[in-house]
Amino acid sequence: MLIVNDVKWTDTLSFRLGAVGALVADQYAEALAVHDLKPKHVGLLGVLDSGLAASQLEIAKLMRVAPSLVVSLADRLESMGAIERLRDPADRRRQILSLTGKGRDLLAECTAKALALDANLAADLTSSQHAELSEALGRLAASLGLPVRG
Template sequence: MPAPRIPLITELPIIEQPLHRSGALLDLLTRRLRVAGESALNAANLRPRHLLVLTVLRDLGESSQADLATTLQLDRTNLVGLLNELETDGLIERRRSPEDRRRHTVVLTQDGRERLAAAEFTLAAAEDVVFAALTHKQRETLYELLLKATAAGC
């Protein structure tokens, strides 16, 4: 998938420029969240990609391997290795599709649900540490602003 095109400065509308730029601060916060998150995931014996697969399976339900690869934007070969790890740990199951015996569907196990819940709880605690200087209301405002900014796309 090609990277999104960033408009040239001459193509951008003229608007009042903000006094401060947020990009560097967002990058710093992202790095802090990533470090805290990876530490939390290590404690749960998971990697970020594991968390992503488990979350998608929980939220979207059973999926074919091909559909899961498309949803996660992962090469199918890379996904197979990732699923092998999760299946070895008993967090997912792969089953033959009753409609097409050549296809496999991927299902989150009860152990997978429990490990995902524990990881999310630990990640929430790590996020609390990173955003400790903000009040609850400020964190809600930050979330709403980030949601609005990400919904706009590029």
């Protein structure tokens, strides 16, 4: 067994975060399939809910995706009635996106699905471990520039 500084490849945080993150993302994508949505659609709903960005370009920067991807994500959500596009009267180039009531409901359902997945994951952890994990991930997320609540 190869060991570097007494640490195996699978013992690194990097491997575990990457691998566990990918599996959880897959499971979440599967849970969203019933709504015919991808995790990034939920991400966009979340951004609008947070109020951190409203124009498509701002959203693209916050989500770290190409502006063209925001177009297709928003197209889908708009066709579902989850969001509305409004031309900014002060600058008619900008599309201001906002959640509709239906969009808020949808985000609530998608959050509930995430919480259900969380519960499955938490089954393998003590409640204090769960709390520590959430706290540590929150710090990492914040330091990586992801939007997280205080």
